[in-house]
Amino acid sequence: MVDKKHEEKLVEFEGMYPELEKPKGGDLEKTEKDLDKKLRIFDDEDDLKKPEKPLQQTTELTDWNLVLKATDFAARRHRHQKRKDNATPYINHPIGVMYILTNEAKVYDPVTLAAAALHDVVEDTKTTLEEIQKEFGDEVLEVVKECTDDKALAKAERKKLQIENYGKHSHRAKLVHLADKLYNLRDLERKSPIGWDKKRVTEYFKWSREVIGQMKGTNESLEYALDDVINRHLA
Ligand SMILES: Nc1nc2c(ncn2[C@@H]2O[C@H](COP(=O)(O)OP(=O)(O)O)[C@@H](OP(=O)(O)OP(=O)(O)O)[C@H]2O)c(=O)[nH]1
Numbered sequence: 206m207v208d209k210k211h212e213e214k215l216v217e218f219e220g221m222y223p224e225l226e227k228p229k230g231g232d233l234e235k236t237e238k239d240l241d242k243k244l245r246i247f248d249d250e251d252d253l254k255k256p257e258k259p260l261q262q263t264t265e266l267t268d269w270n271l272v273l274k275a276t277d278f279a280a281r282r283h284r285h286q287k288r289k290d291n292a293t294p295y296i297n298h299p300i301g302v303m304y305i306l307t308n309e310a311k312v313y314d315p316v317t318l319a320a321a322a323l324h325d326v327v328e329d330t331k332t333t334l335e336e337i338q339k340e341f342g343d344e345v346l347e348v349v350k351e352c353t354d355d356k357a358l359a360k361a362e363r364k365k366l367q368i369e370n371y372g373k374h375s376h377r378a379k380l381v382h383l384a385d386k387l388y389n390l391r392d393l394e395r396k397s398p399i400g401w402d403k404k405r406v407t408e409y410f411k412w413s414r415e416v417i418g419q420m421k422g423t424n425e426s427l428e429y430a431l432d433d434v435i436n437r438h439l440a
Contacts, residue, residue, distance in 0.1 A: 268315035271315045271316075271319050271341065271345075272303075272315050272318045272319050272322065274319075274340070274341070275318075275319035275320075275322035275323050275341060275345070276299075276300065276322045278322070278323065278326070278340065279296060279299050279323055279325075280296045282326045282330040282331075282332050283295040283296045283299070283325070283326070283329070283330060284296070286329065286330070288392070288398070289398030289399060289400075289401075290396050290397075290398055290399065295325075295329075298325070298388060299321060299322050299323070299324060299325060300322070301388045302321045302324065302381065302384045302385050303318055303321045303322055303384075305384040305388060305427070305430075306318060306321055306380060306381075306384045309384075309387075309426050309427065309430060310380065310383075310384065310424045310426045310427045311426065312380055312424070314377065316344045316345055316348065316377060317348065317377045317380050317381065319341055319345045320345050320348035320349050320352065320377060320378070320381055321380075321381045321384065321385075323337060323341070323345065324348075324349060324352040324353075324381050324385060325352075326349075327349060327350075327353045328352075328353045328354055328356060334346060334350060337349050347375065347377075347378075348375065348377045348378050348381060351374045351375060351378035352378060352381055352382065352385070354366070354367070364412055367382075368412075368416055368419060371416055371419050371420055372419030372420060374420075376423065379420045379423040379424075380423060380424055380427070382416070382420060383417065383420060383423060383424060383427040383428065383431065384427060386413050386416065386417055386431065387427060387431050387434065389409075389413070390409075390410065390413055390431070390434045390435065390438075393406050393409060393410070393438075394434065394437070394438065406438075407438070407439070410435055410438045410439055411439065413431075414435050414439070417431050417435075
């Protein structure tokens with residue numbers, strides 16, 4: 206005999222996971238076990254081993270599919286990482302960059318948005334550029350490459366290279382760079398990463414201003430918002 210509350214729970218499960226077999230005779234325990242099994246698929250030790258279905262060709266993806274596939278991929282690759290406040294899930298950052306691009310900069314190009322989702326996966330996880338090419342095609346690859354600093358280099362060298370190179374990058378990459386910096390600078394205003402004193406925060410603002418200066422004329426809204434946050438801090 207299934208009571209009312211029990212029945213409501215079953216309906217809820219079915220709605221969330223229609224692929225689960227309908228429990229026979231209202232067997233809630235079985236349903237929960239199935240659900241557990243299903244969730245475990247996303248909880249394996251090393252997500253890098255999870256096979257990705259390769260794309261046949263880039264055009265196979267509709268725009269939405271491309272952007273959501275990239276977001277899902279980034280979420281899984283960054284899943285164990287936190288921002289430097291040691292509290293915020295890392296994925297908040299790439300999603301925030303995508304949000305800035307769409308809602309503030311009015312950028313709706315799917316390749317740019319997919320690259321924004323993926324902009325840190327090669328630099329900060331074990332993901333390779335070959336995987337990005339295979340899963341997302343050449344156009345996304347090009348932008349992700351431009352967003353990937355070589356972590357083998359010393360930090361000072363990496364920082365110098367951004368000032369030297371970002372001005373020469375593609376329009377798509379410049380959009381991601383600007384939105385990335387805007388997110389990070391706003392994040393710094395909100396809360397400093399653990400171990401950063403005032404001087405280090407100010408240095409990051411000054412360095413960002415130099416990098417951003419190389420990309421003038423890319424997007425008015427982003428540049429206006431960046432000027433705003435930088436002037437607030439460095440004025
Ligand atoms: N503001 C802020 N930044 C955080 C936080 N957690 C991680 N970061 C990342 O830290 C980087 C800046 O820290 P740095 O010490 O200057 O540089 P590094 O990590 O690359 O060595 C940025 O990465 P990046 O995008 O690769 O940086 P960049 O290209 O701007 O250097 C930023 O995304 C956080 O909680 N707040």
